[in-house]
Amino acid sequence: MGGNGTGQSILVEGLEKRFGDVHALRGIDFAVPRGSVLGLLGPNGAGKTTAVRILTTLLTPDGGRAVVEGFDVVRDAAAVRRLLGLAGQSAAIQEELTGRENLEIIGRLYHLGRAEAGRRADELLERFDLAPAAHRPAKTYSGGMQRRLDLAASLVAHPAVLFLDEPTTGLDPRGRSGMWEVIRELVAQGTTLLLTTQYLEEADELADQIVVIDQGAVIAAGTSEQLKSKVGGDVVEFTVPDASRLGDAVAAVAGLTDGDPFTDQETGKVSVSIGDRGSEALIEVVRRLDAAAVEIAGLSLRRPSLDDVFLALTGHAAEESAATPGPPRRRGRRARQEAGA
Ligand SMILES: Nc1ncnc2c1ncn2[C@@H]1O[C@H](COP(=O)(O)OP(=O)(O)O)[C@@H](O)[C@H]1O
Ligand SMILES: [Mg+2]
Numbered sequence: 001m002g003g004n005g006t007g008q009s010i011l012v013e014g015l016e017k018r019f020g021d022v023h024a025l026r027g028i029d030f031a032v033p034r035g036s037v038l039g040l041l042g043p044n045g046a047g048k049t050t051a052v053r054i055l056t057t058l059l060t061p062d063g064g065r066a067v068v069e070g071f072d073v074v075r076d077a078a079a080v081r082r083l084l085g086l087a088g089q090s091a092a093i094q095e096e097l098t099g100r101e102n103l104e105i106i107g108r109l110y111h112l113g114r115a116e117a118g119r120r121a122d123e124l125l126e127r128f129d130l131a132p133a134a135h136r137p138a139k140t141y142s143g144g145m146q147r148r149l150d151l152a153a154s155l156v157a158h159p160a161v162l163f164l165d166e167p168t169t170g171l172d173p174r175g176r177s178g179m180w181e182v183i184r185e186l187v188a189q190g191t192t193l194l195l196t197t198q199y200l201e202e203a204d205e206l207a208d209q210i211v212v213i214d215q216g217a218v219i220a221a222g223t224s225e226q227l228k229s230k231v232g233g234d235v236v237e238f239t240v241p242d243a244s245r246l247g248d249a250v251a252a253v254a255g256l257t258d259g260d261p262f263t264d265q266e267t268g269k270v271s272v273s274i275g276d277r278g279s280e281a282l283i284e285v286v287r288r289l290d291a292a293a294v295e296i297a298g299l300s301l302r303r304p305s306l307d308d309v310f311l312a313l314t315g316h317a318a319e320e321s322a323a324t325p326g327p328p329r330r331r332g333r334r335a336r337q338e339a340g341a
């Protein structure tokens with residue numbers, strides 16, 4: 001085993017990657033202590049997959065360095081691969097084979113004996129709630145079951161370090177919470193985990209430390225509490241259908257928080273950070289709007305989202321129309337992607 005004696009399982013320094021004109025990683029730094037979970041959080045195109053592919057030796061960096069359990073991912077790539085088990089977005093699941101057969105084959109690839117490979121397959125199928133479907137072809141599995149089989153496959157070899165690239169993107173809420181449970185169990189057994197996600201809530205649930213990246217650069221790092229304190233806690237959101245009353249609405253709720261409410265002129269949506277005061281603040285918002293005789297629609301109390309974090313960190317919403325003037329680093333990126341450009 002490697003081990004670099006520093007207690008860091010993963011170390012990333014000044015990591016850079018270009019694809020032609022695209023500067024996918026602009027020199028990112030972070031460290032993941034052994035046995036902890038790092039959430040690498042960022043929107044589409046931030047550079048998350050590029051970082052994971054470099055760390056799992058599938059891609060060579062153009063600058064900086066990355067070390068996993070003491071092994072340099074370029075110089076000691078073979079050693080890193082041995083450490084990792086099958087990592088990345090899609091482990092080599094064969095659709096025609098049953099769940100159990102898939103796991104057994106991987107066990108044999110890792111030189112477990114026949115009996116041991118079978119035992120390990122059964123243990124993992126049990127742990128991932130797949131035992132009842134063990135003898136069905138993987139192609140008959142639901143999306144959530146396939147993700148769990150993927151994750152089980154990456155664990156056949158007991159990796160000390162695991163990389164999960166957006167493990168819950170595209171899953172329904174039930175599939176997502178099932179996956180969270182499984183991940184929590186893993187972590188409880190001491191696995192070092194680097195998890196990428198687009199969801200603050202997911203990083204919040206699972207990560208000890210969060211690194212927020214955007215357009216290839218780290219824009220914030222810290223615990224979920226530290227990040228949320230930048231946002232100012234929970235958010236009350238409502239819409240003012242009558243545009244002429246928007247100013248009155250904002251004035252009514254302005255005194256509630258230290259920061260200014262965020263207003264979207266186009267949709268009439270108002271967001272107010274209310275710290276940790278929860279439903280009490282919600283009631284106060286309603287009372288004040290009522291006193292000001294402002295009619296509202298769609299009142300909600302929610303946890304801060306990734307967009308709120310971006311807003312707090314960059315002063316811009318993560319999603320803006322391409323026409324909105326502002327520094328180019330945030331302008332319209334997601335809007336363009338959603339338009340299919
Ligand atoms: N093989 C590639 N060739 C060209 N551009 C790429 C390639 N892989 C990623 N990119 C670009 O690099 C940036 C970061 O991509 P990626 O790491 O996939 O982001 P994320 O996983 O956070 O969505 C994006 O602009 C993406 O289009
Ligand atoms: Mg990705």
